[in-house]
Amino acid sequence: MNLAYDNGLPGLDRVFTWFNDPGNWWGPGGLLARTGEHLTYTLLVVVLAAALALPLGVLIGHTGRGTALVAAAVNTARAVPAFGLLVLLIVLLSPHMPTRAAVLGVIPPDAVPYAVPALLVLLLIAVPPILTSTYAGIQALDPAIRDAAQGIGMTPLQVALTVELPCALPLLFSGIRSATLQVIATLTVAAYAPLVGGLGRLIVDGQQNLADPRYGYPAMVASGFTVAVLAVAVDALLGLAQRLATSPGLTTVRARPLTGRSLAHNRSRRALTGQPPSKDLS
Numbered sequence: 001m002n003l004a005y006d007n008g009l010p011g012l013d014r015v016f017t018w019f020n021d022p023g024n025w026w027g028p029g030g031l032l033a034r035t036g037e038h039l040t041y042t043l044l045v046v047v048l049a050a051a052l053a054l055p056l057g058v059l060i061g062h063t064g065r066g067t068a069l070v071a072a073a074v075n076t077a078r079a080v081p082a083f084g085l086l087v088l089l090i091v092l093l094s095p096h097m098p099t100r101a102a103v104l105g106v107i108p109p110d111a112v113p114y115a116v117p118a119l120l121v122l123l124l125i126a127v128p129p130i131l132t133s134t135y136a137g138i139q140a141l142d143p144a145i146r147d148a149a150q151g152i153g154m155t156p157l158q159v160a161l162t163v164e165l166p167c168a169l170p171l172l173f174s175g176i177r178s179a180t181l182q183v184i185a186t187l188t189v190a191a192y193a194p195l196v197g198g199l200g201r202l203i204v205d206g207q208q209n210l211a212d213p214r215y216g217y218p219a220m221v222a223s224g225f226t227v228a229v230l231a232v233a234v235d236a237l238l239g240l241a242q243r244l245a246t247s248p249g250l251t252t253v254r255a256r257p258l259t260g261r262s263l264a265h266n267r268s269r270r271a272l273t274g275q276p277p278s279k280d281l282s
Helices: 013-019 031-063 067-079 082-096 107-141 143-151 156-167 169-190 200-209 216-244 260-273
Strands: none
Touching: 013 216, 031 067, 031 107, 031 169, 031 200, 031 216, 067 107, 067 156, 082 107, 082 169, 107 156, 107 169, 143 156, 156 169, 169 200, 169 216, 200 216
């Protein structure tokens, strides 16, 4: 066995050997299965976080009430250590959780008492960026646009859903992307909860026998590398979704000299989308 710096661990060359072994990819505990679990946990947490944060963010952004209170709560939530909270919730909640049914076909019944505290910790991490980006995006809207929507007879709900929320999409997507990346990274910590899957399972289990060339140090490094690649890939997909979902009128385009009819069209478009007047006037 090739040891790294006489510390008793397999060398990094064993990581490439680990990736080249098909036995490490397939099966219930293989890399593909763990990656699928990681993505499923992430999707579940981000969807739940968006369901909680979006309505509250729209309400706060539209009314302008509760901003200071929410900002204080968000800062407090960000200061809570994820691992410490995970241990506390397992101690408090796990003994009282039922173990009769699986969740989404991914979390087995025996793992439910430990997976629920882990999901709660991840929700605490995912909600703040979505919430703050939603109400910040709505509050950044030009008041003239909101007044114009009300002037043509829109109800407050219509203004919030059809005018303010679409205009806040760029900031909203940035919050979702930030929350998703944080969940993907923190899921490796959540695997310290017994029976919770995901790529973090390879890291936690690998610590039991670091010198093992298959389940120890090489598996931990391979799992960490996979988490990094997964985060980059998911962020790229969300960036593409943001580009497709956001109206072209809300994107920043490179300024270029305009004259005559083109300049008038540019002024009208900027006025309708709430963008500041162009300084490139002629």
